Amino acid sequence: MNSPASVVLSPLPDDAGNAIIYLDYAATTPLDPRVLEAMLPYLQGADDPALRWANPASTHGPGLRAREGVERARAQVAALIGAEPREIIWTSGATESNNLAIKGAIEFNRAPGRPIHIITSRAEHKCVLDSCRYLETQGVAVTYLKPGADGRVMPQQVLDAITPDTALVSLMWVNNEIGAVQAVTELAPRLRERGIQFHVDAVQAAGKLAINLQDTPIDLLSVSAHKLYGPKGVGALFVRRWPRARLAPQMHGGGHEQGMRSGTLATHQIVGMGAAFALAAREWTIEMPRLTALRERLWDRLRGLPEVLRNGPQDPSACAPHILNISFAGVDGESLRAALPSLAVSSGSACSSATAEPSYVLRALGRGDALADASLRFSLGRGSDADTIDCAAGQVVDSVQRLRELSPLWTP
Amino acid sequence: MAIYFDNNSTTRLDPRVFEAMQPYLQGPYGNPSSLHRYGRAARDAVEAARAQVAVLAGAQAAEVIWTSGGTEADNFAVKGAAASAAKPTRMLYGATEHAAVLESVQSLRGQGWAVDAIVMRQDGLIDAEGFAAQLAQGPLRLVALMRANNETGVIQDLARVADAIHAQDAWLLVDAVQTAGKIPLDFVALNADLLSLSAHKLHGPRGIGALIKRAEVELTPLHHGGGQEQGLRGGTENVAAIVGFGVAAELAVQGRGTRAAQMLTLRRRFEAGLHALSGTRIFAEATPRLPNTVQFALPGYVGEALLMALDLKGIAVSSGSACHSGSGEPSHVLLGMGVARDVAFGAIRVSFSAENTEAEVDRVLAVLTVLHAEAMAV
Numbered sequence: 001m002n003s004p005a006s007v008v009l010s011p012l013p014d015d016a017g018n019a020i021i022y023l024d025y026a027a028t029t030p031l032d033p034r035v036l037e038a039m040l041p042y043l044q045g046a047d048d049p050a051l052r053w054a055n056p057a058s059t060h061g062p063g064l065r066a067r068e069g070v071e072r073a074r075a076q077v078a079a080l081i082g083a084e085p086r087e088i089i090w091t092s093g094a095t096e097s098n099n100l101a102i103k104g105a106i107e108f109n110r111a112p113g114r115p116i117h118i119i120t121s122r123a124e125h126k127c128v129l130d131s132c133r134y135l136e137t138q139g140v141a142v143t144y145l146k147p148g149a150d151g152r153v154m155p156q157q158v159l160d161a162i163t164p165d166t167a168l169v170s171l172m173w174v175n176n177e178i179g180a181v182q183a184v185t186e187l188a189p190r191l192r193e194r195g196i197q198f199h200v201d202a203v204q205a206a207g208k209l210a211i212n213l214q215d216t217p218i219d220l221l222s223v224s225a226h227k228l229y230g231p232k233g234v235g236a237l238f239v240r241r242w243p244r245a246r247l248a249p250q251m252h253g254g255g256h257e258q259g260m261r262s263g264t265l266a267t268h269q270i271v272g273m274g275a276a277f278a279l280a281a282r283e284w285t286i287e288m289p290r291l292t293a294l295r296e297r298l299w300d301r302l303r304g305l306p307e308v309l310r311n312g313p314q315d316p317s318a319c320a321p322h323i324l325n326i327s328f329a330g331v332d333g334e335s336l337r338a339a340l341p342s343l344a345v346s347s348g349s350a351c352s353s354a355t356a357e358p359s360y361v362l363r364a365l366g367r368g369d370a371l372a373d374a375s376l377r378f379s380l381g382r383g384s385d386a387d388t389i390d391c392a393a394g395q396v397v398d399s400v401q402r403l404r405e406l407s408p409l410w411t412p
Numbered sequence: 413m414a415i416y417f418d419n420n421s422t423t424r425l426d427p428r429v430f431e432a433m434q435p436y437l438q439g440p441y442g443n444p445s446s447l448h449r450y451g452r453a454a455r456d457a458v459e460a461a462r463a464q465v466a467v468l469a470g471a472q473a474a475e476v477i478w479t480s481g482g483t484e485a486d487n488f489a490v491k492g493a494a495a496s497a498a499k500p501t502r503m504l505y506g507a508t509e510h511a512a513v514l515e516s517v518q519s520l521r522g523q524g525w526a527v528d529a530i531v532m533r534q535d536g537l538i539d540a541e542g543f544a545a546q547l548a549q550g551p552l553r554l555v556a557l558m559r560a561n562n563e564t565g566v567i568q569d570l571a572r573v574a575d576a577i578h579a580q581d582a583w584l585l586v587d588a589v590q591t592a593g594k595i596p597l598d599f600v601a602l603n604a605d606l607l608s609l610s611a612h613k614l615h616g617p618r619g620i621g622a623l624i625k626r627a628e629v630e631l632t633p634l635h636h637g638g639g640q641e642q643g644l645r646g647g648t649e650n651v652a653a654i655v656g657f658g659v660a661a662e663l664a665v666q667g668r669g670t671r672a673a674q675m676l677t678l679r680r681r682f683e684a685g686l687h688a689l690s691g692t693r694i695f696a697e698a699t700p701r702l703p704n705t706v707q708f709a710l711p712g713y714v715g716e717a718l719l720m721a722l723d724l725k726g727i728a729v730s731s732g733s734a735c736h737s738g739s740g741e742p743s744h745v746l747l748g749m750g751v752a753r754d755v756a757f758g759a760i761r762v763s764f765s766a767e768n769t770e771a772e773v774d775r776v777l778a779v780l781t782v783l784h785a786e787a788m789a790v
Contacts, residue, residue, distance in 0.1 A: 012440045012449050020449055027451070028443040028648060036437055043617065051414055051728065055422040055618075059719060060728040092480030092635075095647035127637025127646050134636050179597065200498030202648065226648060231437070233480065233619050233650025248710075250634065252519050253483045253512025263483035264422065264612065264652075266619025282644065336446075344448035351544050 014341045021392050022344045025227075025381030026176055026204060026323055031272070032229035032382070038275035039231065042069050043268035056265050058255060066267045073274025077236050080277040081202070081221065082212035084305075089237045089257045090270055092201045093257050095127040096250075097222035097237040100261065101199045102131040102170055104247030105220065106140055109167045109197075117165040121153045122364040123175055125201055132170070141165065150313040151180030151365050155187040168197045173205035177361040177377055178312035179323030181209065192217040197245060203227055203235075207280030208288060208320050215237060219245040225269070229382065230276030234269035237261075291321040291380045293387050298324055300376060301393035305400055306412065311362060311375065324378045325362075330410035331403040333358065333373030340389040340401035343392055345376050414726040415772045419422065419613075420590055420705060420763035421730055425656070426615035432659040433617065436652035444649045445640065454651045455712040456521070461658025468661035469588070469607060470598035471624045475642045478622055478654060482589040484634065485608030486512035486556075488645070489585045491520070492631030493554045493606075500524035501551040503623050506558060507532050508566075508747030513556045513587055514744070530557070532749045536566030536696040552582035559591040559602070563732055564696045564762055565705025567595065574603035583629055589613055589621075593664035594672060594702050605629050611653065616660030617688035618644040620653035671766035678764045678773050685777035689784045695746060695759065704765065707746075709758035710780065712787030717741075718760050725779050730761045 011019035054062030056070050072087040091097045102118070110116050120132055122144045133143045143161045147153050169191055173184050183293070184200050191198045197313045202211060206223045213221065221238040225231055233390040239245050239260065253262040296316060298383060302308055307329035313319050328336060337347060347359065362372035404410040416424070435441075436457060442450030444458050459473070466473040467687045479485045490513065494500070505517045506527040517527050528546060535537050538557070547555075555577045560567045570586060577584045583605035591597055593614035599607055607624040611617055625631065631644060638646035664671075683706060691711035710718055715731035722729055732743040742756035762776075 010440050012453065014449065022440075022442070022450060024442060024446060024448065024450070027446050028441075031437050033438070039437075043425060044427070044430050049414060051416055051420070051424075053424055054416070054418070054728065054769065058418060058421050058728070058730060059716070060414065060723040060730075061726070062418075062728050092484070092650070093647045095635050095637055096480070099646075126639070127635070127638065129639075129752070130636035130646065134632075231650075231652065232648055233653050247773075249519075251484055251487045252515035253486065253510065254515075255511075262487075262515070263481050264610075264618055266481075266617070268617070269619050269653075344442065344446070344450050346446060346448075 018342045020342050021388050022146055022383060023378045023380060023392055024064055024344045024346050026377065026379035027346055028226050028232065029229045029381055030383070031231060032276060032281060035230055035272050035275045039268040039272040042066065042271045043336050053267070056267055057254065069267055069271045070265055072377050073270045076274035076278040077223070080206060080211070080281045081223070081238060082214045083238050084241060087238050087241050089239055089260050090265060091235045091237055091261060092233055093226070093235040094201065094222050094224035097126045097224070097235045098125065098201055099131050099222060100237055100247060100250050101220040101222060102128065102168065102192045103135065104250055104260070105168050105197055105199065105245070107248035108246045114187070115141060115165045116167050117143070117163050118168045118170065119143045119145065119166060120170045121145045121147055123147045123151060123361045124170065124172055125176055125203070128170055128172070128201060146366055149366055150318070151175055151178045151311065151361070152182055152313060152318070155183050155190065158187055159190060162194065162196065166196050168199060170199040170201070172201035172203070174202070174208060174320040175361065177313070177359055178325040178365070179204070179313045179320040181318050181320055184218065188217045190205055204320060204323070207277070207284050208322060225273035225276055228276050228280050231269045231272040234266060234273045236273065287382065288321040291384070292316065293379055294386065295321060295324050296382055296385065298389050298393055301390065302326055302396060305397055309371070311365065311367070323376060324381045326378070327362070327367060327371045327375040328400050329371060329374070330407055331374050331400055332407070333375070335403055336376070337397065339403060342396055343395055345378050347373070347375060347377065414728065416728045417762045417764060417768065417772070417776065418728045418730050419765040420761065422612045422618060423615045423765055424767065425617060426660060428663060428665060429616055429656045429660045433556055433652045433656040436655050441651055444651060445638070456650060457655050458649050464658035465622055465661045467574045468592055468597065468665055469609060469624045470600055471607070475599070475624050475626060476622050477625055478620065478649060478764070479645060480619055480650070481612070481621040482587070482608050482610035483512040485610070486510065486585075486587055487516045488623055488631065488634040489606040489608060490516035490554065490556060491634060493583060493629075494520050494523070494525060495632035496630045497553050501553050502526040502528070502549070503554045503556070504528050504530050504546055504552065506530045506538070508536065508561050508564070508745040509556060509558055510562055510587055510589070513558070513585070517556060523546060523645055524706040527789050529748070534750050535699045536561060536749050537699060538568060538573065538609070543573065547576055547580050552580045554583050554585055556585040556587065558587040560595065560702050561745060562590045562705045563743055565702035566696045567700045567702065570602055570604070578603070578707045590662075590702060590750050593668060594675070594704060596668070599624050611657035612661055614660050614664045617653045617656040620650055620657045622657070667766070672703045674766040675764045678770065679703055679706055681770055682706055682762065682773050682777065685773070685780070689781060692784070693755070695751065696749070705761065705763045707759055707761045709755060709760070710784055710787070712790065713783070715760045718783070721783055722776070722779065725780065727776055730763070732759065732761060
């Protein structure tokens with residue numbers, strides 16, 4: 001078997017012809033070649049006498065063989081998170097999973113004329129916040145908890161926010177911008193005791209840390225393939241069977257996926273997600289210590305500069321292995337990003353980059369606008385190694401020093 | 413070698429489409445929302461494909477919204493139009509619509525919407541008089557009518573009804589999933605407000621579709637968050653599939669005339685063969701239909717049983733929509749056309765692609781002839 005680090009994105013050159021170092025694995029990951037290989041028989045029709053590209057809802061032989069691929073993948077995804085295969089519902093990605101979980105749970109549990117309440121946090125992914133905001137227009141009450149300076153919501157904060165109308169709590173396991181690990185395992189049994197449904201966005205957690213839904217009474221959990229070296233356009237929602245979590249479907253038509261999500265299944269993508277999750281299950285215990293060490297190596301090099309602030313928990317064990325978010329005092333955010341043409345990093349979530357606003361997550365943690373804007377999220381993955389990390393760190397250190405020398409804001 | 417006559421269910425990926433997708437599966441492409449070069453490279457590909465799909469639909473690129481497929485496009489159109497309305501009024505849908513439209517519209521019942529089916533005649537076409545009376549029954553938000561039916565292949569003349577719908581201040585949603593690549597498609601000439609498409613029905617990849625939306629039509633998103641697709645459809649774009657859809661659309665536009673002629677030749681040959689089998693009924697036979705679709709009943713067979721018998725011979729057909737297979741219910745499409753239940757139970761659907769051959773048609777006819785003789789002998 002190839003080593004995980006063999007998945008290297010063939011790099012794009014910058015204007016000067018230098019390879020651009022990719023450190024944006026939290027935005028998306030390249031497809032693992034082993035995953036692509038698993039997908040091909042279900043995608044390409046040319047050489048497959050079994051016609052495995054057929055519609056898995058069809059009752060003929062080819063349809064049946066396509067369905068076998070779908071069901072194998074369901075078991076693979078379930079295995080990584082300690083679920084049963086039938087608890088996995090395919091979606092087009094985590095955005096749909098989060099929409100289905102939140103809107104589906106509320107719609108199902110809502111009784112006419114009775115108030116209903118959701119608890120979430122200000123540091124959630126846009127699709128969770130936007131789903132909640134939409135539900136507010138429909139008369140649902142939502143509490144947006146303010147995380148602490150380390151980006152974490154304390155379980156007690158959640159418990160204190162519960163009202164008699166609270167039906168759902170939605171929190172992300174690992175924050176996508178700062179890597180903070182939420183205390184979801186601690187919180188889950190306490191919500192179960194109170195009969196409140198718990199939805200967890202685990203997009204950045206799956207394959208990065210241990211998830212065992214057999215032991216953790218989470219009701220709904222969202223995962224995505226393309227953050228884990230699988231294809232874009234496919235995700236899943238874990239829907240607990242016992243006690244049964246119930247959802248109103250958000251996509252009707254044909255009754256696929258136990259009636260919870262209709263639409264022709266994209267077999268090749270599903271098979272790819274299965275393969276990606278199976279690889280992660282085999283490799284994460286080796287890969288994550290490697291990424292943690294690389295992340296700390298990057299931090300050690302950057303902290304040589306004065307006035308750099310690490311966003312998120314200061315305790316490295318409370319951080320996901322692959323994310324490091326740093327604010328650089330005394331530099332302008334836009335100038336900093338412009339000064340790093342050979343580095344593919346982000347200033348926050350890719351899904352928020354269209355707005356050009358400083359990260360709402362960092363502002364929720366109490367960073368001012370200027371500092372929030374002068375921040376970079378580095379996210380590491382299978383293609384990262386000591387050389388790329390040192391090279392990236394060198395570019396950042398040089399650019400920050402140069403910008404500070406020119407900046408009237410900077411007084412050493 | 414297996415024979416695949418179930419192309420309305422899904423089609424084989426065109427090798428040229430696969431070739432175009434391959435770099436986006438393997439190469440240095442990021443999240444199209446990312447501002448760095450890996451992201452911008454992906455963004456460029458997504459926008460090039462948008463222009464290609466716009467040409468297929470006879471629409472503007474800015475009118476194309478990516479979805480995960482035809483089902484999402486239909487759901488988004490119906491529920492998005494309902495959620496953006498000031499208050500619930502009324503929606504109409506063809507009795508023979510795909511389940512994605514049917515069930516989306518029906519799901520609105522609990523939310524104060526009046527929803528009514530548009531009755532179809534025995535030939536599968538709209539009953540114009542009844543429809544006109546339905547239109548006039550008060551405020552109306554949306555009318556959903558498919559351009560061509562997935563089971564019978566019946567083609568509706570929609571340009572005529574569009575004006576009447578607009579006169580009621582309502583929008584027309586056209587499910588064109590089965591149309592694209594088979595008969596000419598023109599969003600403007602159809603006078604539609606919304607139109608849904610799917611890639612995998614035209615030799616593109618599964619998992620990608622589009623909703624074509626006129627700029628004036630206001631929809632509430634189905635997938636909130638992320639700001640993609642003008643804020644109307646959140647979620648990281650499925651770049652490789654989008655690229656595949658684009659190329660499949662372009663190939664469909666280039667090859668449509670030839671493909672349609674090939675499919676029609678196959679259909680005529682097949683139907684001529686069916687005529688020789690006494691008692692065999694082709695549904696909506698005299699109505700304008702897609703060049704690739706034949707729905708028929710062989711005497712003495714329940715559709716599911718015939719499907720199984722053919723499957724054992726390596727021939728893949730369908731007993732209706734794949735989205736309804738295994739339900740044990742007769743086709744709602746045929747029931748919607750007033751076909752008796754026991755007759756509808758016998759229906760199976762054969763749908764060709766231009767990749768099929770006359771030799772395959774002859775082989776399937778030979779098998780059907782034997783099965784027919786067996787049933788007659790009982």
